[in-house]
Amino acid sequence: MTLNTSDGASSFADLGLRPELLRALSDLGYEEPTPIQCEAIPPLLEGRDLLGQAATGTGKTAAFALPVLQRMPQTTDGEPVALVLVPTRELAIQVSEAFHRYGRNMGTRVLPIYGGAPIGRQLQALKRGIDVVVATPGRALDHISRETLRLGGVQTVVLDEADEMLDMGFADDIEAIFQATPDDRQTVLFSATVPPRIAGIARRHLHDPVRIEIGREAAARGEPPLVRQSAYVVARAHKPAALGRLLDVEAPAAAIVFCRTREEVDRLSETLNGRGYRAEGLHGGMDQEQRDRVMGRLRSGTAELLVATDVAARGLDIEQLSHVVNYDVPSAPESYVHRIGRVGRAGREGVALTLAEPREHRMLKAIERVTGQRIGVERLPTVADLRARRLELTRAALEESVLQDDLEPFRVVVESLTDEFEIMEVALAAVKLAHESGGAVADEEEIPEVVLRTGADRQGRREVAGGRERRGGMPARGMTRLFFGLGRAAGVRPQDLVGAIAGESRMSGRDIGTIEIADRFSLVEVPEDAADEVIRALRRSTIKGRKPTVRRERDRPSRSPR
Structure with a gap:
């Protein structure tokens, strides 16, 4: 998959990559470099240090792997020339596989090193000779202490997802690993975020780095985001x-x-x-x-x-x-x-x-x-939304079956039924059975709607802001909940309740707390000392053209929806 770039290289060939890499990229179906590859590959090919802030999925693995492979010497003494540090076993495997894919025409030897895998195989591979090591910090340090991983010939060290490694407590391990590498190495650091601790590592270990920052590719105008x-x-x-x-x-x-x-x-x-x-x-x-x-x-x-x-x-x-x-x-x-x-x-x-x-x-x-x-x-x-969605899924499943399945064995059933019933009745019964096999929604209950509101609600704008949480079924201190016998089914919205209370009593909209709207009722937090006044006032008013039942919540019948 490729991403279009507005400037810079329009192809991998423009980046000056060697033919073996271009052939591997073409075989993989990559045509154009992503923005981070356009920004990172040229300075890395020059041997510059780099600090890259990039989200997952922007193509950063190829951004550092391709320059490492490009600068790989023709012959090595069996010790690694590149070390990539990653936070987890899974990422070590993924990055190692990427190096294999990109460098398969070059005969590059890549080894993932991580905990939870037999160390014997890793020892054997290191003894035979490796070009690129992709490792978790703890296992890399283990091999360094055993003197089975020698980093004296390393030309490039890459820290991938550096902020994750620090969050996992690898800061000391990373510092110790740096001490085992040459001072004149190239250092590359990629991180989704650059908090102060990452900036500190960059100051200590990167020399005059190029700084790039790449987010996810923005959707084109008029298109939805990815x-x-x-x-x-x-x-x-x-x-x-x-x-x-x-x-x-x-x-x-x-x-x-x-x-x-x-x-x-x-x-x-x-x-x-x-x-x-x-x-x-x-x-x-x-x-x-x-x-x-x-x-x-x-x-x-x-x-x-x-x-x-x-x-x-x-x-x-x-x-x-x-x-x-x-x-x-x-x-x-x-x-x-x-x-x-x-x-x-x-x-x-x-x-x-x-x-x-x-x-x-x-x-x-x-x-x-x-x-x-x-x-x-x-x-x-809502429950209605759920029913509609399940009907939509049933229709899609039936359409797929009509287009792809061999339905001939079932023809005899349909033909025998149509001798007695209309074809539409048979079809409806079949759809009903298919739909019910996906699970019924008859027992589903509406989930009370929680609306946290500001004074802007009085102008009819609903937003999440500044309310109070109901903890353990109790209202906030100094507040009580009022039960309104109208809910979503009657078209009640938060602004309707706020407007009725503020319009009929001496309360302002700012005094009203959390509002919850269920299908057949609503709950509104109001100050305890104003509750009786609000109840009396609203008994003389209407909401959505209906006179509501209003009382303190504790009087609500126990069989009301939860």
Whole structure:
């Protein structure tokens, strides 16, 4: 897959790459360099140090691998001339495979070194002679201490996803590895973000570096972005149901659901499997054999969902991945950047969904400021949306069957039924059976809508900002909840409730707290000392042309929807 560039090289040949590399790139179907390749390859070919800020999926592996291969000496003494440090086993394998693909016409010897693999094979390969080593810092340092990895002849050191390595606690290992390499080496550092610690490494170990910054390719005017980013505000108690609803509507080919803790990974994996999804958990408490088994199931299609912590998912590259879901808003914008970087790669479209609790809305704004990209806050799909989506999937499945399947063996069934029934009735019954085999939605309940509002709601604009979270089913201190017997089914919107309260009582819109709108009722937080006044005032008013039932929430019948 190639990305068009507005200036610079229009082909890999323009970059001055050797014929063996150009032939390999042509065989792989690469025609034009990506922006980061245009920016990085020329100075790297000149031997310059480089600090590159680039998101996952921008083509940075080829940006450093091609210059390393281009500058490879004709003959070596068996010791590596290039060392690439990466944070995880999975990324070590991916980068090593990329070197093999690009350098296959040159006979380049590449070895991935990582924990969890038999060290004997690595020792044998190092003894035979290696040109490029791709390693995790801990295992590289282990080999250095054994004197089985000698770096005295290294010409280039690459740190890929450097910020991830620091987050994983490899800072001291990286410093020790640098001490084992020549002072006149070329040093290349790539990172999705450049926090102060990364800048510190660059100051200590890079000499007069070229600095480049490449984001994801922006969509052309009028075209949708490669990664659609959306957020949904939902109370914690309803998050499992909300996640299931989104998965049903989105129907991802494969998805990663990110959680904060191991316990949450285990709990959510169990919940999703109980709801009929094929989910696998992945976290730091699992050994390498368990990790490999989980990844094998996902890549083979046996599992469709991976529920993981950030640490466990680092370095993963799943080709069929279409969706990333943040079950919680990441605590740092950098984590969000890394998470969504796993979709929308190589020109493929992807989706990033975030479930935000009411208290997390400010974190969404912080992420928007850092990334420079808008995260649209959307309404959770309703039961009606779910029914419509499942009908759409049923229609698509039937259409595919008509076009591709051998249906002749079933003709006798249709012909025998049409002797007694109309063909349309037979077709309707068949569609009904096919549709119901995908799961019924009759027992689905509406998920209460949570709206955090500002004074702007009085002018009819709805946005997520500045509200209070309902914790453990209790309203905020000094507040009480009022039950309104009208909800989404009556067309009630947040601004309707705010307008009615502010218009009929002495309260202003700023005094109103969290608003939740369900299908048949709404809940509104108001100051405790003003609750009775609001109830009396609204009994004389109408909302959407109807006189609502208004009372304190504790009087709500227990059989009302949750």
